[in-house]
Amino acid sequence: MTDPATPAAAVVVAPPDRPAAGALARRHRWRWFEALPWIAGVAFYFAFPDYLGFGADLLIAILFALSLDLALGYAGIITLGHAAFFGAGAYTVGLLAYHGIWTEPISSLAVAALAAAAIGFASGVVLLRTRGLTLLMLTLCTMALLQEAANMAHDVTGGFDGLPSLPIAPVFGRFDFNPLYADTQYLFSLGVLAACFLVVRRLVYSPFGQSLAGIRENLLRMHAVGAPVQRRLLVCYTISAAIAGIAGGLWAQANAYVNLSALDLDRAATVLIILILGGYGRLYGAFVGAVAYMLLSHFLAEVYPTAWQLGLGIMLVTIALFARNGILGIGEALWRRLRRRRAA
Amino acid sequence: MIHGIDVASMILGGLSAGTVLFIVSVGLSVTMGLMGFVNLAHGAFAMVGGYVIVLAMNRAHLDFAAALALGFVATAALSVVLERTLYRRLYRAGELDQVLFTIGLIFIFIAATTLAAGPDSQTLQLPPALEGQLDLGFTQYRTYSVFLIAAGALIVSGLWLVFERTRLGAQIRATVDNRRMAESLGINVNRLFTITFAFGSGMAALGGGLGAEFLGLDPQYALKYLVYFLIAVSVGGLGSITGVYVASLLIGTLDFVLKLYLPKGGTMFIYALTILLLLWRPQGLFGRRDI
Numbered sequence: 001m002t003d004p005a006t007p008a009a010a011v012v013v014a015p016p017d018r019p020a021a022g023a024l025a026r027r028h029r030w031r032w033f034e035a036l037p038w039i040a041g042v043a044f045y046f047a048f049p050d051y052l053g054f055g056a057d058l059l060i061a062i063l064f065a066l067s068l069d070l071a072l073g074y075a076g077i078i079t080l081g082h083a084a085f086f087g088a089g090a091y092t093v094g095l096l097a098y099h100g101i102w103t104e105p106i107s108s109l110a111v112a113a114l115a116a117a118a119i120g121f122a123s124g125v126v127l128l129r130t131r132g133l134t135l136l137m138l139t140l141c142t143m144a145l146l147q148e149a150a151n152m153a154h155d156v157t158g159g160f161d162g163l164p165s166l167p168i169a170p171v172f173g174r175f176d177f178n179p180l181y182a183d184t185q186y187l188f189s190l191g192v193l194a195a196c197f198l199v200v201r202r203l204v205y206s207p208f209g210q211s212l213a214g215i216r217e218n219l220l221r222m223h224a225v226g227a228p229v230q231r232r233l234l235v236c237y238t239i240s241a242a243i244a245g246i247a248g249g250l251w252a253q254a255n256a257y258v259n260l261s262a263l264d265l266d267r268a269a270t271v272l273i274i275l276i277l278g279g280y281g282r283l284y285g286a287f288v289g290a291v292a293y294m295l296l297s298h299f300l301a302e303v304y305p306t307a308w309q310l311g312l313g314i315m316l317v318t319i320a321l322f323a324r325n326g327i328l329g330i331g332e333a334l335w336r337r338l339r340r341r342r343a344a
Numbered sequence: 345m346i347h348g349i350d351v352a353s354m355i356l357g358g359l360s361a362g363t364v365l366f367i368v369s370v371g372l373s374v375t376m377g378l379m380g381f382v383n384l385a386h387g388a389f390a391m392v393g394g395y396v397i398v399l400a401m402n403r404a405h406l407d408f409a410a411a412l413a414l415g416f417v418a419t420a421a422l423s424v425v426l427e428r429t430l431y432r433r434l435y436r437a438g439e440l441d442q443v444l445f446t447i448g449l450i451f452i453f454i455a456a457t458t459l460a461a462g463p464d465s466q467t468l469q470l471p472p473a474l475e476g477q478l479d480l481g482f483t484q485y486r487t488y489s490v491f492l493i494a495a496g497a498l499i500v501s502g503l504w505l506v507f508e509r510t511r512l513g514a515q516i517r518a519t520v521d522n523r524r525m526a527e528s529l530g531i532n533v534n535r536l537f538t539i540t541f542a543f544g545s546g547m548a549a550l551g552g553g554l555g556a557e558f559l560g561l562d563p564q565y566a567l568k569y570l571v572y573f574l575i576a577v578s579v580g581g582l583g584s585i586t587g588v589y590v591a592s593l594l595i596g597t598l599d600f601v602l603k604l605y606l607p608k609g610g611t612m613f614i615y616a617l618t619i620l621l622l623l624w625r626p627q628g629l630f631g632r633r634d635i
Contacts, residue, residue: 272447
C-alpha cells in the first residue's frame with residue numbers, strides 16, 4: 001500500500017539491518033486487529049437487536065471521544081469544553097429539522113460539521129494562544145456561554161426544554177429512523193463513525209499528524225524548527241470540532257431531540273473520562289474507553305447510581321495515579337511483558 | 345419589582361454573595377499559585393465543610409461558632425490526609441492527570457456525601473442573633489448579609505497581614521513568584537504547600553457553611569459551583585489574595601444585579617466578560633505575567 005502523504009513511504013522496503021526505519025515505515029499500515037472493532041460493530045447488530053438504541057449511543061460516544069483524541073491526544077490541547085462543539089452540531093441538526101428547513105440526515109450532518117467547525121475556528125483563533133489553566137478556563141467558559149445562549153434564545157431553541165420529536169428524513173430516502181426499533185440509527189451511526197475514523201486515521205499518520213505530536217511533546221522545539229505551530233493547532237482544533245459536531249448531529253438524529261444537556265459540563269467531563277479511560281493519543285482508546293464506560297454506566301448507573309459514582313471516582317483517581325495510559329496502556333504493558341518472558 | 349429594590353440593598357446583596365465566593369475560593373487561588381496544581385475538587389472541600397457545619401448544628405445542636413470551628417478543623421484535617429497521600433504524587437504530573445484526578449475526587453465526595461447524608465438538600469438554621477433586619481442608617485438590610493460582608497472584610501485584612509507582614513507570607517509570595525528560586529533559597533515548599541492547602545480547605549469549609557443559607561447544600565454542590573470558583577480564581581489572578589477578593593466581589597455583585605434585571609441570561613455576561621478579560625490578561629487582574 002503506497003501512501004504519497006506519508007514521508008516514510010519512500011523507505012517502505014527498509015533493509016533488515018535497520019529495524020527502526022522499518023518500524024517507522026510500517027507505522028501507518030493496517031494491522032489485523034484493526035478489523036476487530038468493525039467486526040464487533042456488525043456482530044452487535046445481529047447479536048443484540050434489542051439493544052440497538054444503546055448501541056447507537058455507544059457509537060456516538062466513540063465518535064465524540066475520537067474527535068477529542070485528535071485535539072487532546074495528538075495535539076495536546078487540554079480542553080474542558082469539548083461539548084461546545086457536540087452541542088453546536090446537535091443544535092444545528094435540531095434547529096434545521098424542528099423548523100422544517102432541512103431534514104435530510106447526511107447533508108444535515110455536513111452542515112452540523114460546518115457549524116461546529118466555524119465555532120471551533122472562531123474560538124480557536126483566540127483561545128489557542130493561551131495554555132494551561134487559562135486555556136482550561138477559556139474552553140470551559142466558551143461552552144458555558146454557548147449553553148447560556150441556547151438557554152436564553154428560548155423562542156428558537158426551546159430553552160431548557162429543548163426541541164422534542166425532531167422529524168428526520170429517511171437515510172438515502174429509504175431507511176426510516178424508527179424510535180422504537182433503532183436499526184437505522186445503529187447502522188447509520190456505524191457508517192458515519194467508519195467514515196470519520198478513516199479521516200482521523202489518515203490525518204494522524206500524515207506529516208501533519210506527526211507535527212501535532214511534535215507540538216504536544218515539545219512546543220519550544222517545534223517553534224525553534226520553524227513549524228507553524230499556531231496554524232497547525234488551529235487546523236487540528238477546527239477538524240476536531242467538526243467531528244465533534246458530527247457526533248452531536250448524529251446524537252440529535254438518533255434520539256430525535258436536542259436539549260441543553262448537549263452543552264453540559266457533564267458531557268464534556270464524560271467524554272474526557274471515556275478517552276482517558278481507554279487511553280489517549282492512540283486512536284483506539286476512544287473505542288475501548290467508550291465501550292467500558294458505556295457498559296458500566298448503562299448497567300450500574302440505573303441500579304446503583306451512588307455506587308456507580310463512587311466506583312467511577314475511584315477508577316479516575318486510580319488511573320490518574322497509576323495507569324496514565326488507560327486500559328490500552330495497561331494492555332500494552334502486559335503484552336510487552338508477556339513477549340519479553342517468551343523471548344527469554 | 346426592580347423599582348422596589350434600591351441600589352444600596354442590591355449592592356449589599358451582591359457583596360455578601362461575593363464574600364462567600366471569596367471565602368471559598370481564596371484557598372484555591374493560593375494553592376494553585378504555589379504549585380500550579382489544577383485542583384477542581386476544591387469545591388468538594390467546601391461541600392464537606394458545609395455538611396459538617398450544618399449537620400453539627402442540626403443533629404448535634406452545636407452553636408453556630410462552634411460548628412464553624414469544627415467544620416474548619418475537620419475539613420483541614422481531611423485535606424492534609426489527602427494532600428500527604430494522594431495530591432503529593434501528582435505535583436509534577438501534567439494538567440490532564442491533575443484534572444482527571446480531581447474530577448475523580450469530586451465524584452467520590454459526591455457519592456460519599458449522598459451515602460452519609462442522603463441526596464436531599466440540607467438547610468442551615470441561622471442563630472437568632474443573625475436573623476432579621478439591621479438598621480444601617482442609610483438602609484435596612486438583612487443582618488446575616490451584613491455579618492457576612494463584615495466577616496469577609498475581616499478575613500481579607502487578616503490574610504493580607506499574614507501575607508505581607510509575616511515570614512510565612514513572604515515565603516508564600518516568593519514561592520508563587522518563582523518556585524525554583526524559592527526552593528534554592530531553602531524554603532521548604534512542600535511544608536508550605538501542606539500548610540496553605542490545609543488552611544485553604546478549611547476556609548472553603550467556612551465558605552460552604554456560611555453560604556449554605558443561600559447557595560444551598562446538596563451532594564451536587566461541588567460540581568454546580570465549580571465554574572464560579574474557577575472564574576473567581578482565574579479572574580483575580582493566581583496566588584493573589586486581594587485579586588480574589590476584588591474578583592469575587594465583582595462577580596458576586598454582577599451576578600446579583602444581572603439576575604434581577606436579566607433573570608434568564610444574566611450569567612452569560614459573566615462568562616463573556618471572563619473570556620474577554622482572560623484574553624486581555626491571561627494572568628488575571630492581579631496576577632504576575634510570567635508564571
